[in-house]
Amino acid sequence: MAAYAALLSLKYIIQQIQLHPRPPISLHQNQADSLTDNLNFLQDFLEGYSYGSSISREAVDVLESRIKNAALAAEDLIETRVVDQILVGERVSSSDFHQDLEMVIQDMVFIKKDVMEIKENNIGIEDHLHINSSTLGGAGSSSSPSTRQNAMVGFDDLLIEVMDKLSEQQSNLRIIPIVGMGGIGKTTLARNVYAKPLIMHHFDIRAWVTVSQNYNVQDILIEILLCISKDESLESLSAKSEGELGERVHKSLWGRRYWIVLDDIWSAEAWDKVNLFFPENGQRSRIMITTRVSDVASIGSHGIVMDFLNEEKSWDLLCRSVFEDEDDCPPELEEIGKKIAKNCEGLPLSIVVIGGHLAKSKRTREHWEYISENTNTIVNLEDNERCLKVLQLSYNHLPVHLKPCFLYMGVFPEDNKIRVSCLVKLWVSEGFVKPINGKSLEVVSGEYLQELCDRNLISVHKRGSYGNIKFCSIHDLLRDLCLREAEREKFFYTLVVNGTWDVVAPCEIWNMTQLKHVNFDRLELPDPPTGGKDDEFVLGNLQTLTNIRNFKCGKEIVKRIPNINKLQIFYYEEPQGFLSYCLDNLGHLHKLESLRFSLNPINKPSLNDLVENFILPNSLKKLTLEGTYLKWEEMNTKIGLLPNLQVLKLKASSFVGAEWETVEGQFCNLRYLLINMCSDLEWWTTDSSSFPRLEHLVLQQLDKLNEIPSGIGEIPTLQSIELNLCHDDAVISAKSIFDEQEDLGLRVRVVARDSHLESLAGPNFQVETW
Structure with missing residues (x-):
């Protein structure tokens, strides 16, 4: 709900000002204490009341509106003051600001008194929101x-x-x-x-x-x-x-x-x-x-x-709803009818409602085409908004801390596949996430997402390499519910800035100590300012840096991002080559868990200058390499001994050479291994002791690889093997492994160029022709 989100956002801003080493404005201690006290009280109230209580919906709506307006007014005052101070400096008078803020605080005091009176005197009528x-x-x-x-x-x-x-x-x-x-x-x-x-x-x-x-x-x-x-x-x-x-x-x-x-x-x-x-x-x-x-x-x-119906079953249900015991759908309506069924996105209630509408309306192509263009609108209006009332119950039952996050889903376009790593950061940035001791806000935000998935309000679209939710989506009718509730609560005001490629960050970025996530299509970081104290120009809150071009991995930069968790860097060769980049300093990033490292060299000899001292921190859990042209024997010294590595993706030209022989005891925690377009690889030798916990093996476009090592089949945790456009002999070796391990539930998927391999197909051994 908008009121709860506004309270959390204001609390977060006040905390950031109080914790900032050089705050752009100062709050009187009495005002800060009074604001915090009122915010905590009102937050507890919103978290504590339920729709089953004796407080009427009308009373709650009025209170929520007053709470939201007061919190937003205080937030606007503080943020405007910050901007004025940055732009104009000391010439700005602070007396008006503190007087205006005091008026907002008094408004909150009055709201608090009204809430206390309602709770003490049990004002209100029996809640009538519950729909029979x-x-x-x-x-x-x-x-x-x-x-x-x-x-x-x-x-x-x-x-x-x-x-x-x-x-x-x-x-x-x-x-x-x-x-x-x-x-x-x-x-x-x-x-x-x-x-x-x-x-x-x-x-x-x-x-x-x-x-x-x-x-x-x-x-x-x-x-x-x-x-x-x-x-x-x-x-x-x-x-x-x-x-x-x-x-x-x-x-x-x-x-x-x-x-x-x-x-x-x-x-x-x-x-x-x-x-x-x-x-x-x-x-x-x-x-x-x-x-x-x-x-x-x-x-x-x-x-x-119970999952959504597929298109065929959706069409069957629509036909039954419209025509009942009559003959089949007339041929001239079948194509447009299937489009209507598809627009219902597999939700039976939606299909039945739209079918009931079609059953009692004229059966002309023109009318059905109109229905196909306005399916959701008609579903939401039909039978006194029957669908929305069913879904409204799910929203009403949400805990108050989840309601802003759910309503926020309305900002994404219809049928959008939403990247979860971005979504949870947006929730944090909007101030929707309540701090919990011992957990980062991003972790709590991820738990909020899981709760919404558990309540079947958000759908998991795709999972990542080790089971995490990577993309999610929301049904169009639920999105309509978000939009309707958000409009009623005046929730959306969300500002979108479209970036461009080849952005050079200003030097002032090193003063932005509260930065947590930096994500551009392509960004260059400047050198940090010189001459400051050891604790100056340190981005201690920074967790994510993605798509950084020609990342200067010098000591002065590395020590200023000590808590970086996710780093994506790529290098385009400059005239002087790669000598100025010191990748050995990556080993000093002791909180780094995810690294993507891509190279696009003009000539391979200069590449050796960059990767010769390539050192990775033991904290890494996920590593993606591309264009590094490392030798397979370097795998044993640079990667194989990383104790926490769970996901390893070796993309085009990351490793070169005809033979890879692993060493016993390496890759002790690896769950997911992908090898893509390492076109020199012919022989791969290993045993189960090198990959004791491997679950998924993906091999793509390995034209020369003769076989998958038989030792892979002896790994007790192995769940799936995928081969995409690989050598036929490698596919045959996968079949041998499958035949030996079929009773253990191994699944194999093959995409081949030639149809003759389709003869190998069977249950849990899938073969597709490209």
């Missing part, structure tokens, strides 16, 4: 779902899988979670299984309970008893205590095979409070839960993860 789930066509009411079965188009395989899990022979009680984002079809899947005659006859007792966000344990127990006993009445059960109800549920289920569906659970806490009432009676009983939150799904070990 029966109006959404998703969560449903407490009535038996067997009378409201929906067609399960596109999920036939999941339907069979769920039925198998329910009817399998294991006698112990099993928990079966179904997890996925709002509108993905979790409840519909459960309903369809619930109504199957085979399943109905398999269990002695069935009960369906909708839990939802504002759950009540007593109500849950009452619903179960009403489902399993016709003799019970709501009036008589409501008079009993939670303990009495729980005891009756336990006795009713004991000795009988039961199946309980707990639909729409939002927290593990809700499960913990009802779990003890379900007996483990050895009768092959089952409990199914549906949830949007992956953490909740972890309470069971036999879960079903």
